Amino acid sequence: MIQVNKLIKRFGLKTILRGLNFNVQPGEFVALLGPNGSGKTTFLRILASLSRPSLGEVKVAGYKLPNESAQVRARLGVVSHLPLLYPDLTAEENLQFYARMYGITNYESRITQVLQMVGLEHRRKDIVSAFSRGMQQRLAIARAVLHNPEVMLFDEPYTGLDQDASEMLDGVLKSVAAEGRTVVMTSHDLVRAENLATRFDVLSRGVIVASAASKDLRKTNLLSFYKKALQVEA
Amino acid sequence: MKKQSPPHPPLTINNSLSSNHPSFLKAVFAILQKDISAEFRSRELLSAMLVFSLLVILIFNFALELDVKVRQSITAGVLWTTFAFAGTLGLNRSMAVEKDRGCLDGLLLAPVDRSVIFFGKMLSNLTFMLIVTIIILPVYSVLYNVNLFRLDLLGVILLGSIGYSAVGTLIAAMTVQTRTRDVLLPVLLFPIVISLLIAALKVSNGLLNGAEFSEISAPLNLLIAYDVIFISIAFMVFDYVVEE
Numbered sequence: 001m002i003q004v005n006k007l008i009k010r011f012g013l014k015t016i017l018r019g020l021n022f023n024v025q026p027g028e029f030v031a032l033l034g035p036n037g038s039g040k041t042t043f044l045r046i047l048a049s050l051s052r053p054s055l056g057e058v059k060v061a062g063y064k065l066p067n068e069s070a071q072v073r074a075r076l077g078v079v080s081h082l083p084l085l086y087p088d089l090t091a092e093e094n095l096q097f098y099a100r101m102y103g104i105t106n107y108e109s110r111i112t113q114v115l116q117m118v119g120l121e122h123r124r125k126d127i128v129s130a131f132s133r134g135m136q137q138r139l140a141i142a143r144a145v146l147h148n149p150e151v152m153l154f155d156e157p158y159t160g161l162d163q164d165a166s167e168m169l170d171g172v173l174k175s176v177a178a179e180g181r182t183v184v185m186t187s188h189d190l191v192r193a194e195n196l197a198t199r200f201d202v203l204s205r206g207v208i209v210a211s212a213a214s215k216d217l218r219k220t221n222l223l224s225f226y227k228k229a230l231q232v233e234a
Numbered sequence: 235m236k237k238q239s240p241p242h243p244p245l246t247i248n249n250s251l252s253s254n255h256p257s258f259l260k261a262v263f264a265i266l267q268k269d270i271s272a273e274f275r276s277r278e279l280l281s282a283m284l285v286f287s288l289l290v291i292l293i294f295n296f297a298l299e300l301d302v303k304v305r306q307s308i309t310a311g312v313l314w315t316t317f318a319f320a321g322t323l324g325l326n327r328s329m330a331v332e333k334d335r336g337c338l339d340g341l342l343l344a345p346v347d348r349s350v351i352f353f354g355k356m357l358s359n360l361t362f363m364l365i366v367t368i369i370i371l372p373v374y375s376v377l378y379n380v381n382l383f384r385l386d387l388l389g390v391i392l393l394g395s396i397g398y399s400a401v402g403t404l405i406a407a408m409t410v411q412t413r414t415r416d417v418l419l420p421v422l423l424f425p426i427v428i429s430l431l432i433a434a435l436k437v438s439n440g441l442l443n444g445a446e447f448s449e450i451s452a453p454l455n456l457l458i459a460y461d462v463i464f465i466s467i468a469f470m471v472f473d474y475v476v477e478e
Contacts, residue, residue, distance in 0.1 A: 011478075050342055051478035066477075074255060074345035082336030084343075088272040100264035101344035103256030127275070143340075 001026045001151060001182040002047065007056035009042055009206075016042045018206035019056070024199075026150075029183040031197035033190065033226055039206045040186040044155045047184065048078045061150055074102070077144035077152045077181075081159035083136040084143065087129035091120055091139050094128060095146060102147040114142040118172055134165025141172050152176060154185035158192060170195065194222045202229040261346045265354025269328070270361065279327045283366045287320040288373060295377045305378045310438035313382075314394070314431055316370065317363065321398055322420050324362050328355060329406040330415065338410070342476060352403060352472040356465075359399040367391055380442070387441050390457070394434035397461040401427050404468040407475050433457045 004022040008015065016039045024030050034040050045051040047060060049069035058065040061075040078084075085094050092111060099107035115121040118138035128136060137157060144152060154173070158166050173196055177183050187193045193200065194214070200222060202210040210229030217225055256264070273279055294312045298305075332338040332355075341351050371382045402423055409418040433453040440450035 045478065048339075048343060049477075050339055070255065070345045070347065073343055076343070078339075078343055080336065080339070082339070084336045084340035086268065086272050086337055087335060088276040089268070093268075093271060097264055097268045098340070098344070101256060101261055101341070101346065103260070103345070 001028075001061060002184065003057070003059040004047075005057040007043075007046065007058060008054045009039070009046060009051070010054045016206055017046075020203075020207055022201070022208060024182055024184060026182055027180050029177045029196060029198045030185070031193035031200050032184060032186045032203055033188075033193065033200060034186075034203035035230065038203045040203055041155055043203065044078075044080075044153050044184065044186060048076060048153055049073055074147070075150045077147070077149035078155070079137075079140050079144045079152070079157050080155040081157070083128075083140035085128050085136060085139060088127065090125050090127055091115065091131075091142075092124040094139065095143060098143050098146055104147055107146075110146060114146055117145070117175065118142045119168070132165070133160050134162065134168060137161060137165065137169060138172060141169075141176065145176060149181065151182045152184075154183065154187075156186055156188070158187065158189050166192070190222050190226060200225065202226055204230055255345050258347065258350055261344065261350040262353045262357065265341070265351065266357045266361065269355070269358035272331075273358075273362065278331075279324055280362055280365060282327065283320045283324045283362060284369060286323055287316050287366055287370050290316045290319065291370065291374055291377060306380050306442060307439075309374075309378060309380050309382070309442055310435050312378075313370075313374065313391075313438065314435050317367065317391075317395065318398070318424075318427070318431060320366055321359075321363050321395075321402060322423065324366075325359055325399070325402040325406040325423075326416060326419050328359055328362070329403075329410040333410045338476070348473040348476060349469045351476070352407070352468050355407075356399050356403040356468070359403055360395055363395045363399060364392070367395070384441065387438060390434060390437045390441065390454075393454075393457045393461060394430060397430045397434075397457065397464060398427055400461065400464045400468055401430070404464075404472065404475065407472065430457065430460045433460065 002022065002024040004020060007017050007020040007022075009017040020039075020043065022043075032040050032043070042051065046053050046058060046065070049065055049072055052066050060072045063071040063075075065072055086097070089097065095111045095114070096107065099111065104110060111124075112121065115124050118141055120135060120139055120142065123131070123135070128139065131139065157169060157173070161169060170192065173185075177196065185193070185197065197214060199211065199213050200217070201208050210225065212225055291312065298308065332341065342348065374380070375382050405423045405426070406419055409415040409422060412418055433456040436453040437450045437457060
């Protein structure tokens with residue numbers, strides 16, 4: 001579903017991604033781990049076609065980036081630590097706007113469905129600026145799944161969420177993954193990543209330095225796997 | 235009392251969901267409608283532009299205590315100065331709202347040609363400029379005792395506003411990525427729109443002073459050419475401006 005070969009990304013003289021290789025099979029849930037500045041967000045922005053690769057090949061859902069970016073975006077849902085929502089519009093108006101931007105016809109029933117999924121159906125007429133951070137993040141997920149994407153990218157979705165909101169987000173992420181979507185999530189929260197992902201990749205200094213499937217790791221072993229991967233790289 | 239969320243029903247993939255690439259015009263008008271709805275709820279942008287415009291007109295009115303004849307001769311200058319500065323306020327705010335809340339990424343993630351975003355934002359900026367114009371013109375007419383409700387003059391204001399919002403939207407999309415966007419926008423914008431403003435000013439002045447069409451045809455043609463050229467340039471380069 002996602003194929004990345006020898007991806008290089010430079011910002012001026014600074015090289016962020018240094019020949020990164022990354023492949024994800026359909027239905028996999030990959031947790032992309034790594035320290036701050038390792039290039040996780042840059043990598044996800046390239047997959048989302050928000051940033052152009054400097055060199056290398058990137059394919060998402062069979063379409064090449066950046067040449068076929070519109071086709072990729074039609075199959076992609078993105079959730080970042082910012083909700084990408086308009087605070088002066090209601091939850092419903094936000095979703096209606098995005099539904100129109102994605103060319104969804106007869107979107108009212110779909111909006112109701114995704115609002116029910118994230119538990120915000122009763123707040124659909126409320127202005128987003130009145131929502132808590134956790135509610136905004138749930139609405140952001142509703143926005144991201146609105147067009148029924150095959151691939152979902154989550155960039156630090158737990159940032160700024162309290163314990164209750166994080167637990168609720170866990171449930172929503174599980175239901176998103178249970179539908180068979182391909183998911184790539186960056187996170188610093190190893191415990192949550194361990195509970196959700198089927199594969200863990202560690203990104204350091206712009207390359208993947210380690211990769212393991214969840215079935216190959218013992219339940220308490222992700223932290224040592226992560227630390228070991230970074231030590232080997234250092 | 236804390237409002238309880240209802241239990242979450244599981245989400246099922248809606249295979250009948252019809253999602254295609256939206257048509258160019260539908261997406262452009264979705265952005266326009268969204269901006270107008272958000273603005274009429276927050277009134278951040280329009281109120282700032284309006285108050286600023288009214289203040290500029292009042293300051294000019296009291297600063298230049300002129301007789302009726304001289305007032306007529308400076309009308310075009312005062313009007314276009316007001317539109318240009320008020321327009322800059324609107325352009326800055328309109329893009330900053332998208333950038334600060336991450337919504338620009340939301341727009342860029344839509345499966346549409348990126349020029350849709352340019353045209354949507356340009357139309358929004360144009361709409362807000364025209365709303366301010368509609369309110370400013372009668373106030374100006376009363377204060378300066380000059381009749382500005384002439385179809386030909388309104389046409390020139392429309393042409394000038396189209397060019398201004400086209401270049402302004404493109405430059406605002408560039409400067410919004412920087413930390414010094416508030417300063418950078420006018421610094422980059424005014425040298426580019428100076429020829430548009432001079433042309434609009436000459437045509438407006440000519441119309442208000444009863445000039446022959448042959449006298450204003452050259453700046454009028456420049457105004458039209460400016461609009462066509464800059465809309466075309468923006469259409470071609472907007473993708474590169476907004477993508478990292």
